[in-house]
Amino acid sequence: MSDIVVGKQRTIKKEIKLTGVGLHTGKEVTLTFKPAPENHGYAFCRIDLEGNPIIEADANYVVNTQRGTNLEKNGVSIQTSEHVLAACVGLEIDNLLIELNASEPPIMDGSSKFFIEALEQAGIVEQEAEREEYIVKDVISYVDEESGSEIIVMPSDEYQVTTMVDFGTKVLGTQNASLKRLSDFKKEIADARTFSFLHELEMLLEHGLIKGGDLNNAIVYVDKELSPSTMEKLKVAFGKESIAIKPNGILDNLTLHYPNEAARHKLLDVIGDIALIGTRIRGKIIANKPGHYVNTQFAKKLSKIIKIEKRNKVPQFDLSKEPLMDINKIMGMLPHRPPFLLIDRILEMSDKHVVGLKNVTMNEPFFVGHFPGAPVMPGVLQIEAMAQTGGILALSTVPDPENYLTYFMKIDKVKFKQQVLPGDTLIFKLELITPIRRGICHMQAFAYANGKLVTEAELMAQIVKSK
Incomplete structure (x- = not known):
C-alpha cells in the first residue's frame, strides 16, 4: 500500500x-x-x-x-x-x-x-x-x-x-x-x-429512546402482527390519527425511494x-x-x-542534487564543531519541516570506543543529530542565528528500530508538531537508513540568545 x-x-x-x-x-x-x-x-x-x-x-x-x-x-x-x-x-x-x-x-x-x-x-x-x-x-x-x-x-x-x-x-x-x-x-x-423493524420500534418507544422520530424520518418494516395496543402506542408516539401497513410490508408513513x-x-x-x-x-x-x-x-x-x-514509509530524496545547505553553511548557523557536529547537509526546509543528512563513516571518533569490534552508531548520538537538524529549523526563524544556542527541553517517545552502521547514509526528517512560539520548537523526528525507519522521537528544544 x-x-x-x-x-x-x-x-x-x-x-x-x-x-x-x-x-x-x-x-x-x-x-x-x-x-x-x-x-x-x-x-x-x-x-x-x-x-x-x-x-x-x-x-x-x-x-x-x-x-x-x-x-x-x-x-x-x-x-x-x-x-x-x-x-x-x-x-x-x-x-x-x-x-x-x-x-x-x-x-x-x-x-x-x-x-x-x-x-x-x-x-x-x-x-x-x-x-x-x-x-x-x-x-x-x-x-x-x-x-x-x-x-x-x-x-x-x-x-x-x-x-x-x-x-x-x-x-x-x-x-x-x-x-x-x-x-x-x-x-x-x-x-x-434510515429504517427499523416494528419489534425494534416498540422496544425503543418503551424505553423512551426515539423521541425525535416522527414517522417521516424512518422507514418502518412490519415484521410481526400489529396488535391494537401497539397501533394505539404508535398513533400517540407519532401524533397520527391512523396508521396502516402497506402491501410491501412497511408502515404507510412514507413511500420507498428504491426497492x-x-x-x-x-x-x-x-x-x-x-x-x-x-x-x-x-x-x-x-x-x-x-x-x-x-x-x-x-x-x-x-x-x-x-x-x-x-x-x-521512507521519503525519497535526490542525493545527487545540490543541497540547500552544505557543511560550511551549517557551521555558519550551528555552534557545534567536529567531532560533535553530526550533520553534513540540509536537503530541504520549509517553515514547518527540515530534512538533513549524515554520512556515517568508519572514521567517526565514537567508533573507537563504542563496540569497536562491532561498530554501531550510539542511539543518543542519532538523537543529537536529529536535534541539530531541528536546530537549523528553529534558528532559521531568527535574523542572527549565530548569536543563539539551542537547548533540549524534552525528549519523548524514542524508539530505536534498526542499527546504524559505518557506510550508512542517515536521513533526518523533522516536522513541527506545533508552531514555534517564544523560541520553543516541538518536533516529530524520524531517521531513515537503507530504505528503513531506524529511529523516531518527539523532541522539544528552545533557542536562547548566547551571552
Whole structure:
C-alpha cells in the first residue's frame, strides 16, 4: 500500500446552518457547517458546552455503536455522526468544522440529502494543499464472528462500496447496493433513509429512546402482527390519527425511494463510518451484513495499518542534487564543531519541516570506543543529530542565528528500530508538531537508513540568545 497525492483539498465557501431534532434525544438542534483550513479533516464542535470542546471525526473516539456511531473525547460526546460524515465524503469535501448546540445532529429525513443540499448551497472551494489518497494494494478484512458480518477492502482504480444485507425476515430479505464512483453518491445514495423493524420500534418507544422520530424520518418494516395496543402506542408516539401497513410490508408513513433502499442506506452508513479513518481510500469495500460496530472496528483496523505504513514509509530524496545547505553553511548557523557536529547537509526546509543528512563513516571518533569490534552508531548520538537538524529549523526563524544556542527541553517517545552502521547514509526528517512560539520548537523526528525507519522521537528544544 502507499499514499499518493490526487488534486487539491476542498472545503466550503461560507458557513451554513440547518435546524431539526435529534432522533434519539428529541431535542431541537442547530448544526452549522463551517469552512476549515487545510489538513484539518472533519471535526465536531459542541458550542453548547463550556470551552466549545472539539471532537475530531476519528475512529479511535468511537465508544458506542448502538443505534448509530457515537464518538466521545474527554467525556464530551457526539451521537449519530454517520449521516453528516457520509454527506461530506459524498461531496468530496476534505476539511470541515461541524458545530452543534447539542450532542446529536438533526435527523432530518433520516438520510444525508439535506446535509448534501446545505453543503452545496454553501459552495465548495479548492484549497492550496494537495490531497492525499491511500492506495490499497492488498486485501484487508475484518470479521465479527458473533454476527457473521464481514468487511473487506481490495485494490481498485477508485473508491467503490458494495453492501450486501440479509435480515432474515419475509418483509426484508436479501438486498444489495453498489456505488461505482463517489460522484454518484448524491444521486444514488444520499436520499436513502434510515429504517427499523416494528419489534425494534416498540422496544425503543418503551424505553423512551426515539423521541425525535416522527414517522417521516424512518422507514418502518412490519415484521410481526400489529396488535391494537401497539397501533394505539404508535398513533400517540407519532401524533397520527391512523396508521396502516402497506402491501410491501412497511408502515404507510412514507413511500420507498428504491426497492433496495435499506441496502443503500447501509451503504451510506458504511461511507460515513469509514470517514472516521481520516484518509481518502482508493480501493473497493465489500461489506456483508454491515453495521456500525463492524464498520467502525474495520475503520480502526485500517486506520492503524495506514498509520504504521505512513510512519515507516521512507521519503525519497535526490542525493545527487545540490543541497540547500552544505557543511560550511551549517557551521555558519550551528555552534557545534567536529567531532560533535553530526550533520553534513540540509536537503530541504520549509517553515514547518527540515530534512538533513549524515554520512556515517568508519572514521567517526565514537567508533573507537563504542563496540569497536562491532561498530554501531550510539542511539543518543542519532538523537543529537536529529536535534541539530531541528536546530537549523528553529534558528532559521531568527535574523542572527549565530548569536543563539539551542537547548533540549524534552525528549519523548524514542524508539530505536534498526542499527546504524559505518557506510550508512542517515536521513533526518523533522516536522513541527506545533508552531514555534517564544523560541520553543516541538518536533516529530524520524531517521531513515537503507530504505528503513531506524529511529523516531518527539523532541522539544528552545533557542536562547548566547551571552
